[in-house]
Amino acid sequence: MDATTVSTTDDIWSPSWDDPFEPTTDRDDEFAELTDALRAVQEAVTRSRPTPDAAGRTARTLRDLAARLAAFEVGEDEQISGRRWDLAGRGQTLTPALHLDEVTDNRARGRVLVGRFHSGRYAMNGGVTPLIFDEILARLANSCGRPWARTAYLHVNYRAPAPLDVELRVEAEFAGQDGRKRFMRGAMHHGDVLVADVEGLWIELKPEQTQNVSLAVGRGAEENS
C-alpha cells in the first residue's frame, strides 16, 4: 500500500500489526530498532496529511504504546536513551542521528542526514544546527578521559541553507584550553559548500556541580554503559 492509498479500515492496524511487545528472535539490537522506528514515526507524521480518522487512530495507537512503555520507566542514570555511545544518535531522537567516523584527542568527524522532521521549510531548521554542533563538540570536549564539562556558549554562523535528505559532513576541533575553559570549533559542509560554523566554550565542572550525576562518556561500543 502506498502513502496515497491509506486505508481507514481496521485491517491496517490489526491483526497484521507487528506487536513490539511480542518476543522476537531475529533482532539482535532491539533498542536500536526501537529508536530507528521512533525516528521513522517522527518523519512519517511530518510528511503525512492523514484523514482525521487515520490521525485519530494513529494517536490512540501511539498513546497506547507510551502507556505500555511507562511500565518500564527508570531513573535518568538507568535509561538507555542517550547513553548508547556505539550508536549513531546515541539511542535518542531529539538530535538527528550523527554518525561519528572519528574521535581523537583533538578532532572529531561525522556525518548526518536530516529529513523533513527537522526542516525549517525546505532547509534544516536553524535550531537544529546548534543541536548537531552541541552533540559533536560536547562529545569531543568530554572524550579521552577529560573531566565532565558543560556547554557555556555556542556561537553559530549560518553560511548557507542546509539541504535536507543529503549527507552533511560535520567536524569539530579542540581549539585550546585555559584552566577549566575548553575552546571548541566546528564546521558543517554539504560537498564543498560551508553550511555553518561554530565556536563553543565548555567549562569543566567543579566537584560540587557534578553531585548525583552519572558522567561516563563513551566513544564506542567498548565504553557503552
Ligand SMILES: CCCCCCCCCC(=O)SCCNC(=O)CCNC(=O)[C@H](O)C(C)(C)COP(=O)(O)OP(=O)(O)OC[C@H]1O[C@@H](n2cnc3c(N)ncnc32)[C@H](O)[C@@H]1OP(=O)(O)O
Ligand atoms: C558528552 C557526550 C555527548 C552529549 C551530547 C549532548 C550535549 C550535552 C552538552 C550540553 O548541552 S550541557 C547543557 C547546556 N549547558 C548548561 O546547562 C550549562 C549551564 N551553565 C552552567 O552550568 C554554568 O554557567 C557553567 C558550569 C557553564 C559555568 O559556571 P561556573 O560557575 O562553573 O563558571 P565560572 O563563573 O566559575 O566561570 C569559569 C570561567 O568560565 C568563564 N565563563 C563562564 N561562562 C561563560 C560564558 N557563557 N561566556 C564566556 N565565558 C564564560 C568565566 O568568565 C570564567 O572565566 P575565567 O576563569 O577566565 O575567569
